[in-house]
Amino acid sequence: MKNKKVLVIAGIIAGVAFLCLVGLFFFNSREYFSGQFGRKTYISNTDVSSLTVEEAVAVMNESKGFTVQFSKDGKVYDIDVSDAVTREFSKDEVVECKDNLTFTEYLLGQEKDFQVKPAQSMVDEEKLRNILQRALPAETTKTKDAYIDEEFQLVPEVFGDQVNFDELIHNIKEGVNTGLKLDYKLEDYYIQPKFTKESENIVKAVEEISTYKGMKIVYQFGEDSEVIDWDKLKKYLVYNPDTAVLKLKTKWVNNFVRQMSSKYNTYGKTRKFKTTKDGTVKIHGGIMGWWINEDDTVKQLKKLLKNKKSKTVEPVYRNIAAQHGEDDIGDTYIEISIKRQHVWFYKDGKLKLDSKTVTGKLTKDRKTTVGVHRIYGKQRDRYLGTMAVQGYRSFVHYWMPFNWDGQGLHDATWRNKFGGDIYKTGGSHGCVNLPYDFAGKLYDAISIGTPVVVY
Secondary structure, eight states, rough: OOHHHHHHHHHHHHHHHHHHHHHHHHHHHHHHTBBBBBTTETTEEEEETOOOHHHHHHHHTTTTTOOOEEEETTTTEEEEEEGGGGEEHHHHHHHHHHHTHHHHHHHTTTOEOOOOOOOOOEEHHHHHHHHHHHSSOOOOOOOBEEEEEEOOEEOOOOOOOOBHHHHHHHHHHHHHHHTTTEEEEEEEEEGOOOTTTHHHHHHHHHHHHHHHHHHOEEEEEETEEEEHHHHHHHEEEEETTTTEEEEEEEEEHHHHHHHHHHHHOTOOOOEEESSSSSSSSOOOSOOOOOOOOHHHHHHHHHHHHTOOOOOOEEOOOEOOOOOSSSOOOOOOOOETTTTTTEEEEEEEEEEEEEEBBBBBOTTTSSOOOOOEEOOOOOOOEEEOOOOOTOOEEEEEEEEEEEEETTTTTEOTTTOOSSSTTTTHHHHHHSHHHHHHHHHHHHHHHOOOOEEEEEO
């Protein structure tokens, strides 16, 4: 009795199942034989389930339900972009998709996904961008380039999750035209840093900063100096974040050199000089004195900066003196007093030679030029002047020129007297006449560059 009951129940279940299968058969076969697509049919990212061919073509051309799949960090986002996409499909190709569906696929309700290339397609980039920016997850980290900060320290790059929508939209446009299923990993479209700490320009900038920090250019002026080091250089270093290039501005160099000239030039300045017999006097002019050649010194400094080398140098001079400092005459010099008609030679502060002399006659064209000069040449046995130009031609054994007026110290063997008031009426044409023996001793004692102080 019990077994009979079990068989009855099993039969009922089997009958119900059979009726369901028959119902499913007739339901699905109705779609098949009525010309409709199956219930899980997609053509080129458009759902055409249970639609006729004509209905499918219309829906596909309107891009209804057209979705693009995106993924980020393992999470999937299906985004409807139909409002931004217009496509036109061939009915014949849609019919071909319908013909490729089998009755078994209809009967079992299997999912089918056909890919048909549209005859035409158009994407509204602005609409697509708005759709994506609203629907995709917001960025959490902004991409940043590596750069050099205001303290000249390297700040490494940051890899963010900002999407490069231009590139993504470009690829979607191309994808739409293929008719294929579209899916994109957002990680493939993250904006990448233009410069990283390994980029050539960044590496070069870091190396240059290290070099500049170790640089020291010293302009020496005796015991004084002007130093160009990191503290100064960093004020003129400029980093361009667009190119990752570090540049040292050099406009300041001109002003720097001008300031050195103002501070250290002595050429043409009035000096205080302690004389042998007349105390301290003020002497103006003369050819001796430090005079920086600003143009050439600017070129010199710019070249040193370009080479990024440490070096101790002197400026390029137009004119020089005996020594640096407030007293640029030093303690080795020739002193000439026009008033006393006397010459003294001091070496290392000690009087070595002195003699009476005859200087230039006290007329505008013949007087000896006052000032601090220097010996710029030495020559033995030569003639001075010409009869045609100067009106005289004199042979001398020792010639020691000291200014740009053609004046110098020399022996005057045609004279038998020196000193006194001879110069007032019988003075030279500007030169300092000396006794022969004294001229020889002075010639041997001095060197080119020896200061000559005339007052």
